[in-house]
Amino acid sequence: MKIGIIGLGFVGLSLTSVLSSKGYDVVGIDIDEGKCGKIAKGISPFYEPGLEKILKNGLKKKLKISNSFSLINNCDLIFVTVGTPQNLNGDIDLSIIKKAVSTIGTNLQNSKKSPIIFIKSTVVPGTMKKIILPILEKKSKKKAGKDFGLISNPEFLQESTAIKDTKFPHAVVLGGYSTKFMKKAKKFFEKLHPNVPIIITNHQTAEMIKYANNSFLATKISFINQLSNICQNIPGANIDDISKTIGLDPRIGKLFLNAGPGYGGSCLPKDMKALINFANISGIKPTLLNAVEEVNTNQLEQIILISKQRLGNLNSKRITVLGTAFKPNTDDIRDSIAIKLINKLLKRKAKIIIHDPRAIKNTKKIFGEKITYTKSIKNALSKSHCAIIMTQWKQYEKLNNKDFSYMSKKLVIDCRRMLLAKELDVDYFAIGLGKEKWNIL
Ligand SMILES: NC(=O)c1ccc[n+]([C@@H]2O[C@H](COP(=O)([O-])OP(=O)(O)OC[C@H]3O[C@@H](n4cnc5c(N)ncnc54)[C@H](O)[C@@H]3O)[C@@H](O)[C@H]2O)c1
Numbered sequence: 001m002k003i004g005i006i007g008l009g010f011v012g013l014s015l016t017s018v019l020s021s022k023g024y025d026v027v028g029i030d031i032d033e034g035k036c037g038k039i040a041k042g043i044s045p046f047y048e049p050g051l052e053k054i055l056k057n058g059l060k061k062k063l064k065i066s067n068s069f070s071l072i073n074n075c076d077l078i079f080v081t082v083g084t085p086q087n088l089n090g091d092i093d094l095s096i097i098k099k100a101v102s103t104i105g106t107n108l109q110n111s112k113k114s115p116i117i118f119i120k121s122t123v124v125p126g127t128m129k130k131i132i133l134p135i136l137e138k139k140s141k142k143k144a145g146k147d148f149g150l151i152s153n154p155e156f157l158q159e160s161t162a163i164k165d166t167k168f169p170h171a172v173v174l175g176g177y178s179t180k181f182m183k184k185a186k187k188f189f190e191k192l193h194p195n196v197p198i199i200i201t202n203h204q205t206a207e208m209i210k211y212a213n214n215s216f217l218a219t220k221i222s223f224i225n226q227l228s229n230i231c232q233n234i235p236g237a238n239i240d241d242i243s244k245t246i247g248l249d250p251r252i253g254k255l256f257l258n259a260g261p262g263y264g265g266s267c268l269p270k271d272m273k274a275l276i277n278f279a280n281i282s283g284i285k286p287t288l289l290n291a292v293e294e295v296n297t298n299q300l301e302q303i304i305l306i307s308k309q310r311l312g313n314l315n316s317k318r319i320t321v322l323g324t325a326f327k328p329n330t331d332d333i334r335d336s337i338a339i340k341l342i343n344k345l346l347k348r349k350a351k352i353i354i355h356d357p358r359a360i361k362n363t364k365k366i367f368g369e370k371i372t373y374t375k376s377i378k379n380a381l382s383k384s385h386c387a388i389i390m391t392q393w394k395q396y397e398k399l400n401n402k403d404f405s406y407m408s409k410k411l412v413i414d415c416r417r418m419l420l421a422k423e424l425d426v427d428y429f430a431i432g433l434g435k436e437k438w439n440i441l
Contacts, residue, residue, distance in 0.1 A: 149181020175206020
């Protein structure tokens, strides 16, 4: 059995590496020639823990990397994992996936196989039936369900644990018609992930499951952030004890209850926007989802407010941003809250110095010469008026009085409560901590 994977980003390259390292005959295809060249040498174009190791393992077996779509002609299973970003108006941008399935369709014309095409990219409900299926049938001049299978197969992996999540997903969703292709797909996944629940449903439900998943996670984050705001006005209150305790209730669960500067990353913000737009178009007012977004936006505003309250006018103030990656153990800064924060601070003419263990290269692509970058935390803090811990990188746990002694004014805004237990000789503010505990010099 030959497997083709189209789009070698976080989702596609993780799947390519996991399947090929298990011995499957895989061809990974990406439109970006430079990216293909790197991957073929065992180098990942982005940082993901453990990825390069199993990629190299796959390359020693049967894995091939190419930018030639004709190779899908021999494939029995084709996974589409290209990006579905958001437009400027927040709507889902389907142009990339339309182009990818159009090329697949054209190539299918010459294929002697009857492959199953799995769409792993996140798409709003109705996209498979109204857009992807007609493009594939038109371009291939073949019939879905007869000449090829088409299955919605949303992905739930998280960056920074993408390999583990790809190997051990919590569920597999297969959306589509009840055909011979669906039976074959079920068999494939039963063998790949024994004991993992397989949910078989229709296309539109499968598409909606992905949005339900991500909007619920965003809701949990905004919920705990809203509570953390309330805690800030209860002297001595600590949001972490609250999260820990409610997280022990099996009806709630402990994950995604870490108060912080708000949710960011390549998925939650764009999927929330797409679902809100979709609901509005469907005539449903998404009151709760709108509130989740509003809480998220306000969360960032309070960081600006604290810095303004303590520093006055931010013009020419040196502000150190610790962490620009949207979460630790990734170099991904897409829709990162730290990037939004920097933009807001630059508007107020602050001088920004950033440190991040992995994401400096990507951050430079956005800000160029407008800000200063350093690989040394000590240099980042030197002569700074304010340090803001944005990403929960392990390195920042070690910060101590000596590190802060290089600052001109010792204002520390700890969005992750990483330094809470330390006796710091600084002006210390932490998100989710009752004011009594704020150490105001
Ligand atoms: N990143 C995540 O954590 C995550 C998790 C779950 C679901 N998803 C969804 O999975 C999809 C992929 O996300 P990602 O983060 O891996 O995207 P990505 O942007 O990292 O990667 C997409 C890849 O597709 C390639 N590509 C673009 N057009 C192509 C074409 N016509 N043919 C072949 N390759 C093409 C790009 O060069 C890129 O390498 C999105 O819909 C996303 O919402 C992402």
